[in-house]
Amino acid sequence: MKVLSTLSGDKTxxxxxxxRSLLGPIGELTVNFAMLEQTVKYGIELLLFPDGDNGWAHITSSMVTSEMSFRRLVDLLQCLVSHRCSEGDAELCKELCLAMGRLEERRNAIIHSTWAIDGSSGATIRMKTTAKGKGLRHHEEVLTSNDISKIADEIAAVAKRLGDFLQPQPDEPPRAT
Incomplete structure (x- = not known):
């Protein structure tokens, strides 16, 4: 038997x-993903306006990107890198974009799920029902706080790799050409 909810201690x-140990890692995953998304938006701004312009570029870039889904942001970043940068950089960006797509799927699965406690084992189960092209499907997965923390850490690591890609070290040439 799975328990989906219970009454609070004060029964209100x-x-x-x-x-409850999963709540902190879920919060960390959420914050790290927002940081990754902001890094993607920053990259788009750098590629659209490589010379900057005292704020106008940021405002314009924000207008373009503010209502875009994460998938569309990643697609735009990859397109801009392919257009403005070397073939080697385009390949590296493609790898980063694939990783970001994978992490977005993982993040969405965690954030948009129903949670339950297995009545016999006490394990926390992530449950999701979908009805896309393959028909009605029910997914269940046992997750621990360590599992979610690993995903949050992977998101943060990809955000760092993307930031490093966008801002080469002083001894490296600029990426945008």
Whole structure:
């Protein structure tokens, strides 16, 4: 039997049945993903306006990117890198974009799921029902706080790699040409 929710200690509200130790890592995953998304937007701005312009570039870039999905942002970043940078940089960017796409799927699976506690084992189960092209499907996965922390760390590592790619060290040539 799976428990989806229970009453709060003071019995005034329903609370999700989830091991409380997962809440911190889920928050870290969420914050790290927002940081990654902002890094992608920053990269788009750098590639659209490589010379900067005292704020106009940031405002314009924000207008363009503010309502775009993460997938569209990543696609635009990859397109701009392919257009403005060397073939080697385009390949490196493609690898980063694939990693970001994988991480977005993982993040979405965690954030947009229902959680339950297995009544017999006490394990926390992530549950998701989808009805896309393959018909109705029910997914279940046991996750621990360590599992989610690893994903949050991977998101942060990809954000760092992307930032390093966008801002080469002083002894490296600029990427945008």
């Amino acid at each position: 509200r329903r609370v999700a049945a989830i091991d």
